[in-house]
Amino acid sequence: MDQVGSGFSDFLQFLFMGLQRGSIYALVGMGYNIIYNSTGVINFAQGEFVVFGGLMMVTLTMTANLSIPLAFLLTVLFVTLIGVLMERFTIKPVKNPNVLRLIIITIAVSILLKGMAMCFWGKGSHYMRHFTGSDPIEVFGATLLPQTLWIIGILAVVVIGFVLFFNHTMIGKSMRACAINRDAARLAGINDRNMVMLSFALSAGIGAIAGIIITPIIQMDYTRGALLGLKGFGAAVVGGLGNSFGAVAAGMLFGIMEAMAAGYISSHYMDAVALLILLIVLFIRPSGLFGSADAARLREF
Amino acid sequence: MLKLVNVNSRYGLIHVLKNVSMHVSAGEIVTLIGANGAGKSTALRAISGLQPVHEGKIFFSDKEITNAPAEKLVRQGIAQVPEGRQIFWPMTVMDNLEVGGVVTYSLHGKKGLYDAIEGMFQLFPILKERQNQYAGTLSGGEQQMLAIAMALINRPRFLLLDEPSMGLAPLIVKEIFSVIARLREEEGLTVLLVEQNANAALKVADRGYVMETGKIVFEDTASNLMRNQEVRRAYLGKDKREIWE
Numbered sequence: 423m424d425q426v427g428s429g430f431s432d433f434l435q436f437l438f439m440g441l442q443r444g445s446i447y448a449l450v451g452m453g454y455n456i457i458y459n460s461t462g463v464i465n466f467a468q469g470e471f472v473v474f475g476g477l478m479m480v481t482l483t484m485t486a487n488l489s490i491p492l493a494f495l496l497t498v499l500f501v502t503l504i505g506v507l508m509e510r511f512t513i514k515p516v517k518n519p520n521v522l523r524l525i526i527i528t529i530a531v532s533i534l535l536k537g538m539a540m541c542f543w544g545k546g547s548h549y550m551r552h553f554t555g556s557d558p559i560e561v562f563g564a565t566l567l568p569q570t571l572w573i574i575g576i577l578a579v580v581v582i583g584f585v586l587f588f589n590h591t592m593i594g595k596s597m598r599a600c601a602i603n604r605d606a607a608r609l610a611g612i613n614d615r616n617m618v619m620l621s622f623a624l625s626a627g628i629g630a631i632a633g634i635i636i637t638p639i640i641q642m643d644y645t646r647g648a649l650l651g652l653k654g655f656g657a658a659v660v661g662g663l664g665n666s667f668g669a670v671a672a673g674m675l676f677g678i679m680e681a682m683a684a685g686y687i688s689s690h691y692m693d694a695v696a697l698l699i700l701l702i703v704l705f706i707r708p709s710g711l712f713g714s715a716d717a718a719r720l721r722e723f
Numbered sequence: 724m725l726k727l728v729n730v731n732s733r734y735g736l737i738h739v740l741k742n743v744s745m746h747v748s749a750g751e752i753v754t755l756i757g758a759n760g761a762g763k764s765t766a767l768r769a770i771s772g773l774q775p776v777h778e779g780k781i782f783f784s785d786k787e788i789t790n791a792p793a794e795k796l797v798r799q800g801i802a803q804v805p806e807g808r809q810i811f812w813p814m815t816v817m818d819n820l821e822v823g824g825v826v827t828y829s830l831h832g833k834k835g836l837y838d839a840i841e842g843m844f845q846l847f848p849i850l851k852e853r854q855n856q857y858a859g860t861l862s863g864g865e866q867q868m869l870a871i872a873m874a875l876i877n878r879p880r881f882l883l884l885d886e887p888s889m890g891l892a893p894l895i896v897k898e899i900f901s902v903i904a905r906l907r908e909e910e911g912l913t914v915l916l917v918e919q920n921a922n923a924a925l926k927v928a929d930r931g932y933v934m935e936t937g938k939i940v941f942e943d944t945a946s947n948l949m950r951n952q953e954v955r956r957a958y959l960g961k962d963k964r965e966i967w968e
C-alpha cells in the first residue's frame with residue numbers, strides 16, 4: 423500500500439525532510455552572518471550555541487518540567503547570555519584584534535563550550551518531546567510531523583523579526599551602519615564595541631532557537647555542534663558571506679539536496695552533499711550565489 | 724575652544740604627526756592646508772578620537788580629551804565630516820540621517836530626531852527630495868551634503884571638515900562653504916577645515932595653519948597666508964612655479 427502513488431509522495435516526503443533540515447542550516451547560517459558583518463570574523467563557536475540551546479531546552483522541559491514556551495524563552499536568554507559573555511571575556515579584551523587572531527579565539531571557545539556541554543549533560547544523546555505531539559499529518563501520501571511545521575514556522579518568524587529589526591529600529595540600523603563603515607558609525611556616536619557584543623547576543627540567540635526546535639527530531643548530544651556548524655557555515659558561504667537572505671536560501675538548498683540525495687541515492691552520501699555544493703559554488707562563484715564581489719571583501723575588525 | 728599641545732601620532736612605525744600644536748578659538752573658522760600625505764586627516768582623526776595620540780595633549784573647552792573615544796566626543800559637541808564622503812551607501816538618505824542623529828535620538832527622542840532631520844532638509848533642500856533614495860546613488864555633491872548633514876544634525880559646537888571640496892564642481896563647493904559660513908554667523912559654529920584647495924579654504928577662513936610632513940610650518944591669518952610668497956608658490960599655484968623647484 424505504501425507503494426501506491428509512491429513517486430510523488432516519496433518526493434514530498436523528501437521535500438518535507440529537506441525543508442526541516444534546511445531551516446536549521448538557514449538559522450545557523452544567519453548566526454554566522456550577524457557576527458561576520460560586525461567583526462569580519464567567522465565564529466566557530468556557532469555550532470556550540472545550537473548544542474547549548476538544545477541541551478538546555480531538554481533540561482528545562484524534561485527535567486524541570488517547564489512549559490515549552492517558558493523553557494523556550496529561558497533557553498534563548500541563557501544562550502544569549504553565553505554569547506555576551508563570550509564577547510566580553512574573549513573578544514573584547516584582545517589588544518590588537520585581527521581576523522586570524524579572533525577566529526582562533528572562537529575555535530578555542532568552541533572547544534571549551536563543547537567540553538562544558540559534555541560535563542553538564544554527559545555523553546549520551548537526549549530525548550525531548552515534540553512541541554505539539556508527534557502524530558504525523560498525512561499529506562498526499564507523505565507524512566508530515568507537526569514539529570516540522572514548527573521548525574519552518576519559527577524560521578519564518580525569525581526571518582521576519584530580522585527584517586523588522588535591521589530595517590525599522592534605531593538599534594538595528596545602528597548595527598548595520600557599524601557593519602558598513604565603522605569609523606563613520608563611531609563619528610555618529612555609535613559605540614562599536616556594544617554593537618559587536620549585540621551581534622554575539624543575537625547570533626547566540628538565533629543559534630539557540632535552531633537547537634531548541636531541532637532537538638525533538640535529532641536528539642541532541644554534545645558533539646552535534648561541529649556538523650551543524652559546518653553545514654550552516656556552508657550555507658552562509660554559498661549564500662554569500664554577510665548576506666542573510668542568501669544564507670536562508672542556501673540553507674534550504676542544502677537541506678533539500680541532502681534529503682533528495684538520501685532518498686534517491688543513499689543516506690551514506692547525505693553529509694557529503696553540503697560539502698559538494700560548497701566546493702562547486704566556491705569554484706564557480708567564490709563570492710557566493712547571492713553575494714556581490716563587494717560584500718566578499720573582508721571587514722577589518 | 725580647541726587646543727593641541729605637541730601632539731604626536733604614529734601608524735605603527737610611521738611617525739605621522741610630529742609635535743603638532745595648534746588652537747581654534749570659539750566662533751573661528753580655521754583651516755589646515757598642506758600637500759597630500761602631510762598628515763592633515765590624521766590630525767583631524769586624532770582630535771575626533773579615531774586615531775590614537777601617542778604623545779601630547781588635546782583640550783576641548785578646557786577639558787582634556789586626549790584619546791577619548793569618538794563616540795563619546797560626539798556627545799560633547801565635536802563632529803567630524805571625514806574625508807571621502809563616508810556615508811552609509813547601502814542605506815537610504817533618511818536612514819543615514821537617522822543613524823547620524825543617534826545622539827539626538829537618545830537625548831530628545833523620536834520627535835527631537837525628526838525635527839533635527841527637518842532642520843537638515845532646510846539647510847540642504849535637495850536631501851529632502853532624495854530622502855528615500857539609496858545614499859550610494861546620490862551625486863558627489865549630494866553625498867557630501869549628506870555627510871555634512873549627518874555631522875550637523877546633532878548641533879555640534881565644533882565641526883571638523885576634511886576636504887569637503889574634493890572632486891566637486893566649483894558651484895557646489897561654493898554652496899557648501901556658504902552654508903558653513905552661515906552656520907558660523909547664525910549659530911556660532913566653530914570650524915576646523917582641512918583642504919588641499921587652499922584658495923577656497925583661505926577665502927572662508929579667519930586663520931590658517933600649513934602642514935608639511937607632519938609638522939606645522941606656518942601659522943597666520945588667512946589674508947597674510949594668501950600673501951605669503953612660499954605659501955603662494957607651494958599651495959596656491961601662483962607665480963607659475965612648481966612644488967619641487
Ligand SMILES: Nc1ncnc2c1ncn2[C@@H]1O[C@H](COP(=O)(O)OP(=O)(O)O)[C@@H](O)[C@H]1O
Nearest residue numbers: 734737739757758759760761762763764765766
Ligand atoms: N591607515 C594608515 N596606515 C598607515 N599609514 C597611513 C594610514 N593613513 C595614513 N597613513 C600615512 O600617514 C601619512 C599622512 O596621511 P594623511 O593624514 O591621510 O595625510 P593628508 O590627509 O594630509 O593627505 C601619509 O604618509 C599616509 O601614507
Ligand SMILES: [Mg+2]
Nearest residue numbers: 763764765806
Ligand atoms: Mg587627507
